[in-house]
Amino acid sequence: MSNIVDPLVGQIAARVRTERERRGWTLAQLADASGVSQAMISRIERGESSPTAVVLGKLSAAFQLSVASLLALAEGRHTEAAAGADPAPGVRRHGEAARWRDPDTGYLRRQISGPRFPAEIAEIRLPAGATVPYPAAAFAFVRQVVWVLDGRLTFQDGDTVHELDAGDTIELGEPAPRVFTNGTDSECRYVVVLARDARP
Template sequence: MIDPLVERIATRIRTEREARRWTLAQLADASGVSRAMINRIERGESNPTAVVLGKLSAAFQLSVASLLAQAEEAPEVTEPAAAGVRRPADDPEWVDPETGYRRRQIAGPRFPAELAEIRLPAGARVPYPAAAFAFLHQLVWVLEGRLTFHDGDTAHELGPGDVIELGDPAPRVFANTADTDCRYAVLLSRTDRP
């Protein structure tokens, strides 16, 4: 049986590709992800890793958060929810099958900014291409643990309470070199230009 979230991610990626009238080969060329892998993802046979999602989102000029947020929204939700409390159990959590990276979308898809909570296991390293950060303002706030954040050629060691606002798009790496998990929040807002 296919995990419902993996199935929605598959549908979201296929919808984005088809909206651009791209073939699998065209998306493979634009993203650097093999045609065979994209095909397996779109059929719901493979849960993409964070690295693969980063490459696909860059090709679509979307943030990983946007790609996942729209996939995480339950298909039956058509009206904005009434103001109220959401519990962690109410929010889908996506888990990277390669690193164990866990991502929970905090802000709903109709909120004007994207907010996600990330849990990065000890020893995990997740790189993203510069194109995954185009058209975005992004802020990373470390809540627990240590995060080694590579912004292009510059590495920043971040601890609890530290915040980094990202500048122009650059290749970035989120790494946890500590022996305990790191929990951080990512806040994104779109802009008209990279």
């Protein structure tokens, strides 16, 4: 796993620190806004701890960014796009895509879309028995579709639970606490398509 996680730890550390400083927040203020302990944020910013998907969800919610956007920024995709440094649209080989693995659940995210594409598209592999919850604020200002490719995904949207099988899709509405669960004994693979909501 470390060959997937390690390259991004420093980039996530720098991005969390940059987003915090951009807002003029202290560690204590980010801890208060996110519900993540000040000690944990400090370890993340120093690159001493790889945040879990749950922690990233809380931090992204505090920044009013989606988890996908926070990771994309950490990967440097937005910076490269702004500088015109990204490759032209075309073929991207499987091994070239940025990946991030949650050290807690083993959840694996692979970036599909390039930096200039108008939507964030990611492939997720959720291991058997894994559960990843996100706060409602992590979905603010975005529109999102989840498309199950393989396996079964139990998706809780607020108080409503949906059982999604291969081929099923769900388009998400207003922000709500959401939980992605794989209650089976085999991996679930799905795609998340995210676009920034034009509404303020």
